[in-house]
Amino acid sequence: MNGPLARGGALRLAAVLLVALNLRGAIAAVGPVLPQLRADLDLSPAAAGLLTTLPVLCFAALAPAGAWLGRRVGTGTAVLAGMVAVALGTVLRVLGGPPLLFAGTFLVGAAMTVGNVLLPVVVKREFGPRAGTVTGLYTAALAAGAALTAAFTAPIAVLGGWEPALAVWAVLAVVAAVVWAGVFPRQVAAVVPGATAPPPAVPAAVWRSPVAWAVTAVLAMQSALYYAVTTWLPSLLVEDLALDLGTAAIAASAFQVLGIPGALVVPALLGRWRGQSGPAAVVALAWGVLPAGLLLWPAAWPVWVAVGGVAQGAGISLAFALVVLRSADDGVVRRLSGMSQLVGYGVGAVAPLAVGALYSATGGWAAPLALLVAVAVAHGAAGVVAGRPRVLG
Structure with a gap:
């Protein structure tokens, strides 16, 4: 592989791994500050449990919609939109009481679903024979993102409270979005007249x-x-x-x-x-x-x-x-x-x-x-x- 292709492959891989870092981290960040969060917002144990269950339900219920979005606007554009939505949802959930907390959590789960469904598509298309190896790397990045937020959210909360400790991880999603936009061209599918509902x-x-x-x-x-x-x-x-x-x-x-x-x-x-x-x-x-x-x-x-x-x-x-x-x-x-x-x-x-x-x-x-x-x-x-x-x- 020549130099430019090697560099291009490394940039594509970096973009994939940065997106993967954001596909579990915002969920794992909740656990370390859950007692503080529950006390401040007076959440019941069942409601607190929903903060981690809701994104997983999104992964299941919205997976077909994620696949449709990839076809509708293009895989690259859909993943980019997902990263932007992860950042917005991560911030939204700390801006007010329980309604915004759960709305932001839902948005994070829905946005992560897009990445869950479409990142394998990108890997298959961009890395071909090396798809198995790249899949191993990006799933390692999933675990690394969860480990990163689980390890550092509590220390940040000690310094400034649970709100900034959760919101700070939006920065990681913004970085992923910027890199992704720079590496992958926007792929916008043609609009089909009358296509108002997902097939x-x-x-x-x-x-x-x-x-x-x-x-x-x-x-x-x-x-x-x-x-x-x-x-x-x-x-x-x-x-x-x-x-x-x-x-x-x-x-x-x-x-x-x-x-x-x-x-x-x-x-x-x-x-x-x-x-x-x-x-x-x-x-x-x-x-x-x-x-x-x-x-x-x-x-x-x-x-x-x-x-x-x-x-x-x-x-x-x-x-x-x-x-x-x-x-x-x-x-x-x-x-x-x-x-x-x-x-x-x-x-x-x-x-x-x-x-x-x-x-x-x-x-x-x-x-x-x-x-x-x-x-x-x-x-x-x-x-x-x-x-x-x-x-x-």
Whole structure:
């Protein structure tokens, strides 16, 4: 590759990674200041929980709309608009009471959905044979964005309160928007007369494909495991192992941070197999270690949390890579991405509620952990099917 092309490729990669940094960070920033925020705004526990659940519901419900927007105005323009909206929503949620807080949170979730759906399209189109490697890098950037905001929001809040601590992350979205606008040309689709409503975002042919459903099931099981563990791990460690809240918080942070190397492992694994069935089985096995270990040998929780942290990063990297690798072109990526995220994040939003209900019904963590082991098995089965080398055209 000659010099200018190499530089152009590096700039495109930088733009993709900057956008990815913003696709989870504003959500993860809420947790460290949630007690302060609840006290100031007099939010109930249920309302406070909605601040993290609402964006995940957006990921599911608005995924078809994100795919349609990419077709309507062009992928590059849609991603740029998404970054601007992330910045606006991040600021909006700190400007007043609960109505603006939830309106801004919804806007952030909707804007992130656009990036979730369309970034794989950009990767497929711009990086071709290196799409698997770039997918690993941008999913590592997702984890890095969440880790960054989780680590620094609380110290900023100590200096100036929770409002500036949340609002400051709009700067990262603005930087991503500026770089994206400079690297990718605006791609505005022609306006079709009479096109006032979005057509179905995912044609029936994709919904009828067993391969598409296997890919979708991988993201669904990954999301169920990730959001269930993210929600309930600290509570489990405090109640079952009598850890103090500080130690449980460190464990939860380690679980998130270890997703970064986990995401980077996947491209190396993909290069060693013709298909992706082998890596999918390895990722599912690593995922299963966390709930099985906590169930059978809870005293070794640092080991299980570490393995689970790597697994969650590898799992999301694999899920996004399968969307790209099973698609013949960027149009199929857009449709398959919309389908898998509609179903996958819908399952992810429900999983913490199901685990909590099972915990309440049984009075302990054994049944919820057994359920998560079963989900990890389903993750592996779906991954073996989705990893077979074939392409949706």
